[in-house]
Amino acid sequence: MDIYVARQPIFNKHMRLYGYELLYRRSSNNFYEGEDHNAATADLVHNAFLVMGFQKLTDGTKGFINFTQDLLESEMPRILPKDGVVIEILEHVSADETVVSACRKLKSDGYTLALDDFIFDRQDHDYTPLIELADIVKIEFPLTDKHKQRKLLDQYKGKKLFLAERVETREEFMEAVQMGYDLFQGYFFCKPLMMKSREIGTLNVHLLRIMEELQKENPDFFLISETIQRDLGLSFKLLKIANSIYFGGRQTIKCLRSAVLRLGILEMKRWISIMLLREFENPENSELIKLCLLRGKLLALIALETSEADNATDFFLAGILSSIDVILTEDMEKILYSLPLSDNVKDALLGRDNTVRYCLDCVLKYERFEFEETSEALAAMNISMERFMDLYWESLAWLKTTNG
Numbered sequence: 402m403d404i405y406v407a408r409q410p411i412f413n414k415h416m417r418l419y420g421y422e423l424l425y426r427r428s429s430n431n432f433y434e435g436e437d438h439n440a441a442t443a444d445l446v447h448n449a450f451l452v453m454g455f456q457k458l459t460d461g462t463k464g465f466i467n468f469t470q471d472l473l474e475s476e477m478p479r480i481l482p483k484d485g486v487v488i489e490i491l492e493h494v495s496a497d498e499t500v501v502s503a504c505r506k507l508k509s510d511g512y513t514l515a516l517d518d519f520i521f522d523r524q525d526h527d528y529t530p531l532i533e534l535a536d537i538v539k540i541e542f543p544l545t546d547k548h549k550q551r552k553l554l555d556q557y558k559g560k561k562l563f564l565a566e567r568v569e570t571r572e573e574f575m576e577a578v579q580m581g582y583d584l585f586q587g588y589f590f591c592k593p594l595m596m597k598s599r600e601i602g603t604l605n606v607h608l609l610r611i612m613e614e615l616q617k618e619n620p621d622f623f624l625i626s627e628t629i630q631r632d633l634g635l636s637f638k639l640l641k642i643a644n645s646i647y648f649g650g651r652q653t654i655k656c657l658r659s660a661v662l663r664l665g666i667l668e669m670k671r672w673i674s675i676m677l678l679r680e681f682e683n684p685e686n687s688e689l690i691k692l693c694l695l696r697g698k699l700l701a702l703i704a705l706e707t708s709e710a711d712n713a714t715d716f717f718l719a720g721i722l723s724s725i726d727v728i729l730t731e732d733m734e735k736i737l738y739s740l741p742l743s744d745n746v747k748d749a750l751l752g753r754d755n756t757v758r759y760c761l762d763c764v765l766k767y768e769r770f771e772f773e774e775t776s777e778a779l780a781a782m783n784i785s786m787e788r789f790m791d792l793y794w795e796s797l798a799w800l801k802t803t804n805g
Contacts (some may be wrong), residue, residue, distance in 0.1 A: 407770050408458060411465065411564065411586045414578050416684045420463030420487065422586065424770060442472055455485060457797050463487050467517060470494045473503050483511045489539070490531060492518040501530045508534050515539055518566070521549045532557075537584065539564040542577055554581045590688055591727060607632045608677045613741040615670050625669070626658040635676065639664075642672055645802070667714050671697075674718055675803055678725070686728050693728075694803055696764050697721035698796040703760050706792070707782050712757070718742060719749045719757045720764070767793075 408421040455464060465487045468478055478488045488507060494500060504514055515537035520528075532538070538557070540550060542565035554563055558581065565577040568587035577585060610628050614620050629635050636657060643660035644653055654660045661669060675694065682690050697720030704713040722742075726733040737747045749757035763778040767789075776786045 407767065407772075409586060410590065410688050411463075411584055412590065412688070413584055414582070416590070416687075418460070418462055418688055419584055420465055421459050422465040422489075423458060442467055442469060442477075457794065457801075459485070463513070465489050465515065467491050468494075470500060474499045476503050476506070478507055478512065479510070483513075487513045487515050487537065489515045489517045490535070492516075492520050494531075496528045496531045501534070504531060504534050513537065515564070519545075519553075521545065521553070532561075535561060537562045537564055539566050539586075541566045542582075542587075543567055543569070543573060547580075551580060590686075591692075591724065607635060608673055608680070609739075609741070611673050612670070612677070615666055615673065616741045616743070620666060622658060622661050626661050629657050629661070638676065639672070670714050671701075671717055674721055678721055678728075679803075681728050689724055689728060691800065692768070693721045693724050695720075695796050695800055696723055696761070698799045699764055699792055700757075700760055702792040702795060703763075703782070703784065703789075706784055706788070709756060709760075712745065715743055715745045715749075716757055716760060718746045719761055722746070722750060723761060723765075725750075 407424045409424065410421055411419045413419050458464065464485060466478075466481075467489045469491055470493070472478070473490065473494065478486070488504075490500075490504065508514060513536045514534055516531060516535045517539050519538050519540045538553070538561050540553075540563065542550070544567065557563075562583040563581065564584035564586060565573075565582040566586050568574050568577060568585050568589045570589055573587075574585055574589045607628050611625050614625055614628075629639055639657065639660050640654060643663045654663055664672065674697075678690055678693065697717040700716035700720040701713045704710055704716040709716065722740075725736055729736060733750055737750060745755060745757055748755050749761055752758065759778070760782070763775060763782075766778065767775040772786070775789070779786060779789050
């Protein structure tokens with residue numbers, strides 16, 4: 402059976418990663434089908450903990466998982482590790498005696514409880530007991546009356562963490578911060594930052610020179626190693642990579658030229674581009690950079706699955722640079738003018754129709770939870786959704802190797 406899982410980051414007001422909401426669908430349709438709410442959560446729990454690796458999915462942070470009325474009443478959340486999950490109580494759950502009792506047990510055992518899509522002025526059971534038990538209250542920020550939001554935040558100030566959902570712009574993020582929200586979820590981190598852009602001229606000149614040399618038909622490895630040697634930090638990183646479990650042989654590499662030769666042209670291109678991207682990392686964009694790296698690896702793996710294996714590096718570069726305009730708050734065309742990239746990559750990043758762009762759009766659809774469209778795009782490349790998910794997990798594991 403195909404497994405469809407996606408994650409959306411949740412930040413605190415300092416743009417530090419707090420956790421991920423894990424989303425599941427039983428098919429490529431991006432909605433719950435029929436009466437599958439219970440089965441969807443049960444399958445997500447099974448796959449996240451027994452198949453994919455929960456720590457890999459959440460990067461060691463919190464994993465927010467939705468629970469229905471039936472699953473709460475059956476006390477299913479108690480099988481999960483209390484330090485790793487946030488139990489999201491869906492908005493349709495009724496605050497009856499059984500549910501309140503189950504949530505009270507979870508709270509006494511140390512679990513974190515969150516109310517999902519908080520509904521104001523409920524007409525069913527009194528929701529107060531669940532509000533009192535909850536640690537986090539999630540509110541659809543742009544869709545809910547702001548006066549009611551402020552009243553609730555004031556009432557429970559200092560007692561609950563309030564999470565603003567569907568925050569799509571920087572303006573909404575700043576408004577939610579000013580209102581007193583603690584956590585934030587939405588696509589705003591993919592939007593341009595409202596700050597002075599960093600000059601493209603500040604790009605690490607050594608990295609640019611190496612990238613330019615690597616684009617040549619016959620790169621000069623001596624020149625590359627000499628350039629690396631001028632940058633102590635770069636030298637350390639390249640030696641560390643060359644001696645990692647992915648490239649290391651029996652003999653430890655201590656010479657930069659040997660390290661360059663061990664890595665080879667294709668891997669040098671990839672790691673130099675990663676370092677270039679990391680030059681601009683800060684708390685505001687760290688999750689976006691992580692997402693770009695994940696895109697790059699996933700696109701490279703897709704290329705290997707198709708007839709584009711020889712161009713896998715182009716796919717990789719297109720992925721990791723796919724949001725460089727947002728990261729630098731600069732026009733994409735202007736940025737690409739300064740970078741030594743193939744026309745194939747540049748065309749894809751400028752939105753021009755080619756195979757690389759097609760695959761990039763496919764990955765972007767998946768990130769937006771458009772599973773049906775993703776499945777159709779993959780089918781055109783003779784890749785099943787199940788195989789795509791295998792590649793996604795492999796990319797997540799690789800992402801860990803890019804730190805430091």
